[in-house]
Structure formats: C-alpha cells, structure tokens
Amino acid sequence: MLNNLNEANKCIICKNARCQKNCPIDTPIPQIISLYKEGKFEEAGKILFENNPLSAICAVVCPHENQCSGNCIKGIKGEPVHFHDIEYEISTKYLENIKLQKPKQNGIKVAVVGSGPAGITVALNLATRGYDVTIFEKNEKIGGILTYGIPGFRLPKFNIKLLEKRLKELGVKIKINALIGPVVTLNKLFEDGYKSIFIGTGVWNPKRLNIKGETFGHVHYAIDYLKTPNRYDLGSKVVVIGAGNVAMDAARSAKYFGAKEVYIAYRRGVDDMTATKHEISEAKEEGVLFETFKSPVEIVDEGIILEDTKKVVNEDGSTSLVSIPDSKKLFECDSILIAISQVPKNTIVINNKGLDVKQGGLLLTNETGLTTREGVYACGDVTNGAKTVIQAVVDGKKVCDSMDKYLQQFIKSDN
Incomplete structure (x- = not known):
C-alpha cells in the first residue's frame, strides 16, 4: 500500500534536483520517489539503507526545512514535497523485512x-x-x-x-x-x-549557566532530564532556559508528562533560536509559551530572576545584545530546566x-x-x-x- 502516493505524485523528478544537492548524505531522492511510485519498495529501501543505515531515523529527526523540503522547487510557489514521509515509509518497511547475512569474517x-x-x-x-x-x-x-x-x-x-x-x-x-x-x-x-x-x-555533560542558585533542588539540566523524564516531578509551572532542539524537546516533554505551564526563556528573539522552525512550531502547537529577550540572572527558591535584553546596532552595522537597566524581575515557577548546550x-x-x-x-x-x-x-x-x-x-x-x-x-x- 502506497501511503504517500499523493505526496510522491507532487514530485516533478528534477534532473538537477536541489533536494538531493542539499541533502548532507546525497540521498538520490528523485530515483527513490520513482521507485516508490513503481511499487519497488525493496529496491528503494536497499538504496536508502546502503547510503544511510539510519535512513528511517533521519526521516524523522533531520532538519528537513534546511535540506530536502526546504530546497524543493515545488515549495517556491506552494507546498514542497515532503520526501521524509516517503523515506520513513520505505525505510521502516525495509528494516522490518530484511535479514542481513553475516559476511565472511576476516578475524580482525x-x-x-x-x-x-x-x-x-x-x-x-x-x-x-x-x-x-x-x-x-x-x-x-x-x-x-x-x-x-x-x-x-x-x-x-x-x-x-x-x-x-x-x-x-x-x-x-x-x-x-x-x-x-x-x-x-x-x-x-x-x-x-x-x-x-x-x-x-x-x-553528555551539560553546560552551566554559572549563576547563583544553579545547584538548587528545583533546577535540572535538560540533557539529564530527557534520559528519564517520567521520573521527574517538575510541578505545574516549568521554565526552560535555552532555545535549541534540546530545549524544545525538554519543554515538550514537560508538557507531555503533566506540567500545566511550560515556558521557554531566551535572551534573544525567536528568529535567533537554533532550534528548527518545525520544532518551534510543534512546541507552540503543544502549548509551550515563549519569553524572548529574557536573560537569567539568579535562581531563587521561588523561581528565576530574569533580566530584559535588547539588540542594539553598532557603528559597523553588527548587532550586540545588551541588558536593560533596572529590568530584573522574579519569574515564579516550580522547576527550571537548563538547556544551553553540552560538552x-x-x-x-x-x-x-x-x-x-x-x-x-x-x-x-x-x-x-x-x-x-x-x-x-x-x-x-x-x-x-x-x-x-x-x-x-x-x-x-x-x-x-x-x-x-x-x-x-x-x-x-x-x-
């Protein structure tokens, strides 16, 4: 059954496919879509697997907006072809059905x-x-x-x-x-x-904020939290510090596991966030709220003190982020998740x-x-x-x- 036939039919099979050129692993997208439409699942799956053994995973987690879908010519005036949906269907079926043969061993x-x-x-x-x-x-x-x-x-x-x-x-x-x-x-x-x-x-080592109160009992590092989110009692109101994909995953997990209010606090604007637009959009759809241009200053028992920031344009045309004087305010919350990168x-x-x-x-x-x-x-x-x-x-x-x-x-x- 071709679950994504309509999606495949949208593809015009470009000769110099921009989607393939912008795929980091050079997935032969037009060829795969053609094989899919012909019902040649195994052949398509074999090509995908041999090119990228994690094809079924990448179909879900890749930043498609910057790669295949984001460079689809159909997306210039309309909706791009969502190749990742086709890839996921093919690659998952292939992983389920193949049986790999152990090759002759060289003893090394x-x-x-x-x-x-x-x-x-x-x-x-x-x-x-x-x-x-x-x-x-x-x-x-x-x-x-x-x-x-x-x-x-x-x-x-x-x-x-x-x-x-x-x-x-x-x-x-x-x-x-x-x-x-x-x-x-x-x-x-x-x-x-x-x-x-x-x-x-x-x-796997989280980076610290290096502010006072970071060791308090209601403060956790997002990369640690994501290992076993169901084991944490974050309370009803949670603030996530950071704006990458880990921050979005932590915020969405907090909502998923019962927090009523979840906020992303970030010292810059939405356009500066390193998370993909898809991840940000998903977080918003799931009820995550955003507090932008807010920089963490100190963690206290009642929550976290945030300071307002703003962008200023320098003489050379570059921009800098500065703190706004006398703007520090307590943001009350039950838990804080820190997600500002890992080492x-x-x-x-x-x-x-x-x-x-x-x-x-x-x-x-x-x-x-x-x-x-x-x-x-x-x-x-x-x-x-x-x-x-x-x-x-x-x-x-x-x-x-x-x-x-x-x-x-x-x-x-x-x-």
Whole structure:
C-alpha cells in the first residue's frame, strides 16, 4: 500500500534536483520517489539503507526545512514535497523485512565505544566488510542521543530496536552497561586483540549557566532530564532556559508528562533560536509559551530572576545584545530546566594517555577521523560538538573507510 502516493505524485523528478544537492548524505531522492511510485519498495529501501543505515531515523529527526523540503522547487510557489514521509515509509518497511547475512569474517577485532548515530553507522559498515565488531555501550540500551535524548513521542524507538537486530545479524556483539575509561581502558582493549578503536561517545555533560542558585533542588539540566523524564516531578509551572532542539524537546516533554505551564526563556528573539522552525512550531502547537529577550540572572527558591535584553546596532552595522537597566524581575515557577548546550564527558581522555582535545574538550582528530593515538578514531558530537544526526552518519561513513584502510595491514599480515 502506497501511503504517500499523493505526496510522491507532487514530485516533478528534477534532473538537477536541489533536494538531493542539499541533502548532507546525497540521498538520490528523485530515483527513490520513482521507485516508490513503481511499487519497488525493496529496491528503494536497499538504496536508502546502503547510503544511510539510519535512513528511517533521519526521516524523522533531520532538519528537513534546511535540506530536502526546504530546497524543493515545488515549495517556491506552494507546498514542497515532503520526501521524509516517503523515506520513513520505505525505510521502516525495509528494516522490518530484511535479514542481513553475516559476511565472511576476516578475524580482525574492532571496538566501537558508544552506540549513538556515529557508532551504529561505523559498526554496521565495518561488520558488512567482515570485521569482528564489539560495541561498548555505557547504558542499558543502544542509540545514544536517539534513545536517551530525543523523546519517544517525537522519535519512535522501534526503529532503533530494528537496527539492533540487524547489527546482531551481522555478528556485531553489544556489551551494555560497559563504560570505557576508568576500569577498561584503551590499553586493555588493544591488549585483548582489538586492532582499532572507534570513539563515538557524544556530548553528555551539560553546560552551566554559572549563576547563583544553579545547584538548587528545583533546577535540572535538560540533557539529564530527557534520559528519564517520567521520573521527574517538575510541578505545574516549568521554565526552560535555552532555545535549541534540546530545549524544545525538554519543554515538550514537560508538557507531555503533566506540567500545566511550560515556558521557554531566551535572551534573544525567536528568529535567533537554533532550534528548527518545525520544532518551534510543534512546541507552540503543544502549548509551550515563549519569553524572548529574557536573560537569567539568579535562581531563587521561588523561581528565576530574569533580566530584559535588547539588540542594539553598532557603528559597523553588527548587532550586540545588551541588558536593560533596572529590568530584573522574579519569574515564579516550580522547576527550571537548563538547556544551553553540552560538552563531552572526558572519562576516556582522563584515563587514557595519548588522546588530545581541542577547545571545549572535544576530541582532536585529523581529516580522516584519526585521533592523536594510533589506531583510535572518532567522529560525531564528541569531535564536533552537538550537531545533527545526519552529520554524524556522514562522518561515520568517512571514518569507516579510514579505519578499513588502516586495518588492511593486519589482514594482509594474518594471511
């Protein structure tokens, strides 16, 4: 059944498709839509999966307004083709129905530390090439930010479970509750015979506001809250500080789990928010309220003190944000969620010599994804900061090629 046939029929199959050119992973959108209309689901699904193993995930979480849909020629004078709906239908069916065959093994062990988007991509790609891959995941479920950072009402988790099933079909071993760093070190992994290690541990340490009262009991960091939002008692009135996708997810989750009033407080305007327009729109539709040009000053028992801000134009034409004198006011609330970005947890760096970091504690790599330690590669948020899922997949594919090239020396020597 073609659930999105009307959507597919809107596509004019451009020869030089702007949608494809603006897709970070170069998804062959016109070809996929043509195959869909012909009912060739398996062929279309295979192309999508081999190009992007997280296609079913990206169809939900990608910022489509900046990529495929936002560059659709049909959108110039009307409604663009919502390719992501077609992609989701095809990719989900493909993940449900395929059974991957474990390839001939080359006997080379590879460790993948972290099972977020980058880790899953690297593990799948290396496993299809015959490597003996083991994933080390510090939590009890795989997925990283997909499982513990994006709410279930926004991203259905069954596709992550399907990916786990496909990983195991390829022979990938998954060690849950396995933290690499303090006890099991990189040295230990190499001693046990792993020839290369991939690090894709994401960014899980929240940034602080660095204002008074931040440690109070009614204050929580959004990235921590999103791991188990059903376990928190936030009360009826909640303020979220920040304006990225994590802030929107936290605000929507707070509403979903019972808060009557949820506010986003941001020191700039709506146009400056880093969250996608879709996420902002969804939050508004679900009743989240916005307090713009409000900067946090201090957290008190009764709530948070906010100060008004405004933009001023400088002599050179640039703009600056300034505080308005005597504008501090108490914003009463039951709980405060802080969502102003994240940085990596440096457990691996602290406990393993040879890994250099750059500004913000991000792992330092070269253009191939190689860290400053031989045989150890990294990509995704742990090297770039919090970016999109699709960017982690793109980087994961490139790093996989680099690791494969590096590992060839061991295959040749063993043979």
